């Protein structure tokens with residue numbers, strides 16, 4: 624099958640090529656994203672393969688359908704960047720990767736916690752300059768601390784399992800309680816109780832209308848003063864302006880984020896030679912108790928293997944008639 628792969632990063636190609644050795648699809652790589660401006664590049668392809676940075680709105684879907692595209696494969700779990708209803712109208716099959724390596728993201732959340740707490744990044748720089756003082760390097764034991772987990776799906780579960788190993792008390796909030804986690808001692812509590820009791824909160828729920836700005840001034844007024852907040856989920860679950868105020872008041876003692884509200888304009892780009900106009904990220908970076916990583920939580924060899932393997936499996940199953948667990952099916956809202 625002839626497939627156009629958009630938003631290709633240099634690190635992905637070798638993994639995709641590796642898993643395509645036997646499948647032998649004709650894959651054309653584009654570094655550009657697929658959107659209204661670039662849709663003219665879709666010519667003679669039966670399928671497009673995209674990332675979250677590509678925007679397949681109504682117009683783009685109409686145009687790629689006209690160009691002969693029948694299949695869309697997402698190299699991500701999320702698909703909010705694809706107009707599923709319009710794709711369904713054009714009878715296009717949409718496949719995604721529901722899970723690739725929840726441990727990769729969970730382990731990165733733990734890396735953020737340990738770095739912020741034990742200040743290994745500061746020690747690394749200091750020791751390289753022959754400064755062996757301990758001043759300002761003091762941390763705290765994780766053993767016995769209360770960890771609040773917002774969202775105990777695949778990643779939240781992997782995170783809980785790691786933190787249980789540290790001897791932490793885990794409290795969690797989710798729309799559905801996990802029996803597996805409850806059996807291991809995780810206690811489900813209300814969001815307010817989680818805010819009030821946690822020493823560290825880690826966010827693992829999806830971004831939607833209910834979770835947008837879940838962490839705002841009202842939430843920060845309920846937390847333990849000086850607590851640590853970790854977000855590896857989606858930037859807009861935190862209200863960045865409110866986060867900055869909470870940091871200024873020391874209500875938030877530490878912040879570790881792998882995702883950021885305005886990341887579309889910044890992440891996955893080298894901006895070291897230009898003026899960054901985003902004042903909020905610049906302000907965040909000015910706090911010495913804030914650690915920002917550029918959406919790299921997924922970035923492990925194991926996750927890249929899984930993404931490439933499942934992507935090629937999805938290509939192979941494009942023409943299958945049965946609905947697989949990877950297929951995104953458009954369901955009409957109940958009221959209609």
Ligand code: NAD
Nearest residue numbers: 774775776777778779796797798827828829855856920921
């Ligand atoms: P998942 O669907 O397995 O789990 C999400 C959980 O959140 C579910 O149990 C759901 O019931 C729960 N939830 C939904 N609304 C909630 C609410 N209002 N309050 C509390 N819990 C709620 O998803 P997952 O695979 O664990 O992924 C979680 C999120 O991680 C994704 O939505 C994505 O935003 C993010 N993610 C980040 C990276 C990265 O590299 N940083 C990579 C992959 C995924």
